[in-house]
Amino acid sequence: MNTRLLYIPLFLSMSVLAASQVWLSHLRLETSQRASLLQQEITKQQDKIQALGLEYASLSRPNRLRQLAHRELGMQAPRPMQVLQP
Amino acid sequence: MSKLHQQHDIHTRRRMEVVIGLMALGLAMLLIRAVDLHVLQGDELKARASHQHFHQYHVAAPRGTIVDRQGRILSKSIEVPSIGALAAEIPGKDLQALAKALAIPLSKLQRKIKHRKGFTWLARQTSPAIAARVKALNIPGVRQENEWRRYHPLGPETGHILGFVGIDGHGLEGIERSMDQHLQGQAGTRLVQRDAHGHSLPGGVWLKKPHMGSTLTLTLDSNIQSIAYAALTEAVHKQHAKGGSVVVMNPKNGDILAMASWPGFNPNNFTKYKPGQWRNRAITDVFEPGSTMKPFTIATAIDSKKWQVNSLVFCENGDFQVADYTIHDDHSEGWLDLTGVIARSSNIGAAKIALDIGATQLGGHLSSLGFGQRTGIGLGGESPGILSPPRKWGVVETANIAFGQGIATTPLQLAAAFSVFANHGIKLTPRLVLSGKENQGTQVFSKKTSQAVTQMLIAATGINGTGQRAVPAGYDIAGKTGTAQKATKQGSYSKDKFTAVFAGFAPAENPEVVIVVVIDEPQKSIYGGVVAAPVFREIAATTLPYLGSLPKNQDSTDWQVQQASATPNNISVSGITPHLIGLSLRQAFQQAEQQGYALHSHGSGWVTRQSPHPLTALSAGSDIEVWLNE
Numbered sequence: 255m256n257t258r259l260l261y262i263p264l265f266l267s268m269s270v271l272a273a274s275q276v277w278l279s280h281l282r283l284e285t286s287q288r289a290s291l292l293q294q295e296i297t298k299q300q301d302k303i304q305a306l307g308l309e310y311a312s313l314s315r316p317n318r319l320r321q322l323a324h325r326e327l328g329m330q331a332p333r334p335m336q337v338l339q340p
Numbered sequence: 341m342s343k344l345h346q347q348h349d350i351h352t353r354r355r356m357e358v359v360i361g362l363m364a365l366g367l368a369m370l371l372i373r374a375v376d377l378h379v380l381q382g383d384e385l386k387a388r389a390s391h392q393h394f395h396q397y398h399v400a401a402p403r404g405t406i407v408d409r410q411g412r413i414l415s416k417s418i419e420v421p422s423i424g425a426l427a428a429e430i431p432g433k434d435l436q437a438l439a440k441a442l443a444i445p446l447s448k449l450q451r452k453i454k455h456r457k458g459f460t461w462l463a464r465q466t467s468p469a470i471a472a473r474v475k476a477l478n479i480p481g482v483r484q485e486n487e488w489r490r491y492h493p494l495g496p497e498t499g500h501i502l503g504f505v506g507i508d509g510h511g512l513e514g515i516e517r518s519m520d521q522h523l524q525g526q527a528g529t530r531l532v533q534r535d536a537h538g539h540s541l542p543g544g545v546w547l548k549k550p551h552m553g554s555t556l557t558l559t560l561d562s563n564i565q566s567i568a569y570a571a572l573t574e575a576v577h578k579q580h581a582k583g584g585s586v587v588v589m590n591p592k593n594g595d596i597l598a599m600a601s602w603p604g605f606n607p608n609n610f611t612k613y614k615p616g617q618w619r620n621r622a623i624t625d626v627f628e629p630g631s632t633m634k635p636f637t638i639a640t641a642i643d644s645k646k647w648q649v650n651s652l653v654f655c656e657n658g659d660f661q662v663a664d665y666t667i668h669d670d671h672s673e674g675w676l677d678l679t680g681v682i683a684r685s686s687n688i689g690a691a692k693i694a695l696d697i698g699a700t701q702l703g704g705h706l707s708s709l710g711f712g713q714r715t716g717i718g719l720g721g722e723s724p725g726i727l728s729p730p731r732k733w734g735v736v737e738t739a740n741i742a743f744g745q746g747i748a749t750t751p752l753q754l755a756a757a758f759s760v761f762a763n764h765g766i767k768l769t770p771r772l773v774l775s776g777k778e779n780q781g782t783q784v785f786s787k788k789t790s791q792a793v794t795q796m797l798i799a800a801t802g803i804n805g806t807g808q809r810a811v812p813a814g815y816d817i818a819g820k821t822g823t824a825q826k827a828t829k830q831g832s833y834s835k836d837k838f839t840a841v842f843a844g845f846a847p848a849e850n851p852e853v854v855i856v857v858v859i860d861e862p863q864k865s866i867y868g869g870v871v872a873a874p875v876f877r878e879i880a881a882t883t884l885p886y887l888g889s890l891p892k893n894q895d896s897t898d899w900q901v902q903q904a905s906a907t908p909n910n911i912s913v914s915g916i917t918p919h920l921i922g923l924s925l926r927q928a929f930q931q932a933e934q935q936g937y938a939l940h941s942h943g944s945g946w947v948t949r950q951s952p953h954p955l956t957a958l959s960a961g962s963d964i965e966v967w968l969n970e
Contacts, residue, residue, distance in 0.1 A: 315495075
């Protein structure tokens, strides 16, 4: 009878360990998935930064700024004598 | 009974033997199969299983970015979607919707997938909007792949220099081609695990990481490039010319600050242009330099010690016979000193000087200046120009070459040659890629000769010179005009096709830039001094202040600008809105009143905003509104 009682905690411990193992593997998978999603998000944001950098270069191209200044603000390129502090 | 029993036993034993035999046979077959699977086919099956569990794929790396000397992006790769498909798997009923999503006619889509069973591209490097539309349809067999696409934000302005990249990511023209190895990235390999359905599991490892290509910094300045391109475009349109090119170079280190050609093309959309429009005329097209060659003839004469700055040459009153050939001057001249030969652009004067110093000496110097050789700037398709060996020159050739006929040069070669005068007689190799290395030069003319010729070139842009239209207010310019008849296919000179040229440097006393302007077949006027010189002035007037070189004469009267103070608030020009930002309300009222404008204010403190904007056009008596903030 006593010997049988000894097996119960052993059985319980093994069950807990097995359940923990299953839980851990799920956790590992979830974490891995989350890390993968984050990595994808980082890549996406990096791509966005690259695209925005290019868009900035495109929007700030000298020819466009010159045309906008001329058309929208009625400005003209400064003549040499108008430049006081280059 | 016993016999019957005996027979039954035999029957039972035989049945057992058959069963045991069958079992033994089954076990033997299993054993054989196990040996077959584990030993004979083991390696192959293991590899197949591994292939099913793991998937390796290549990850393309982007090309390196190209930036100008200020770090501004000139060319960059970004990831864009491409649409591909396994043609055999696309259901016929979905074709109509797919064609609509791809924004192509159904017949075109059908042609693309006709007779194709494997993978085929439906749209490469397309827009994210199209990719999203296709994805939303969720058609079997259709999938999205990402590819790197090259973008040139400055478009046509830098098209000829940068060139373009093919769909496979390799440079096909310009710097993209010549520096392809430097710019090319290294593709990577990634290993991912797949589930039973073939879907990739999270994670994965890099077997080889992709490496982006190296960044390339050019000597170009995108602001100067834009200024040069705009000035050239305007001149070509104004003159109804066939084309043109401009080179802006720093004479102190050989850096090319701008190199523009017209007609232009947009490298982002290069397939829509003819290959002839891709040509970088500044390095591929040769022209007879005409009178812009005379300073080199004069410099060679002074360097030979046979001629002095004040030596006189008789210009034969406009006609000079050399063998059976007559040389003419546009303006008949008598005696001229060397400065006069340059300033009055006398062909006869230059020819007589060249005949005196001889073909060998003149040819040697022209060769040292880089005529007849590629500059080595590192762009494909560069022409060496035309300079025949001096031993083949007769008197007519020697006389002609002295004033720029019978010799052909590219605009870049001419800019490099003019930089010799601007750099104390030292010739530098023009360069397009910025490097920390010092550009080693070679002495072609003595410093004294260069200074003497520079003074002559200043005279050529003076009040009596042919290049006076090249001079922006406040600066001294050293330069020379050129007007050359174009050679015909028959070997004679065209009577109605000309090349107008201006080459020079500014400011003359401390040169910041050498500028060469070439306008091909101008229609309204043919003269370099009328057609090309104003382009030089336009570029110099904008570039010099940008480079920090201020005009020295600040007493010009026609600028309508008060130069008394260095603060923008004190600039007062009739018809221009005064700059009131930063002033107190009292000061703003004072300024507005002085210039005849009515002021309306909001708030108190300092002016933080005004309408109309400062320095915009405003008629007298108009209202100006200002907003103030404590």
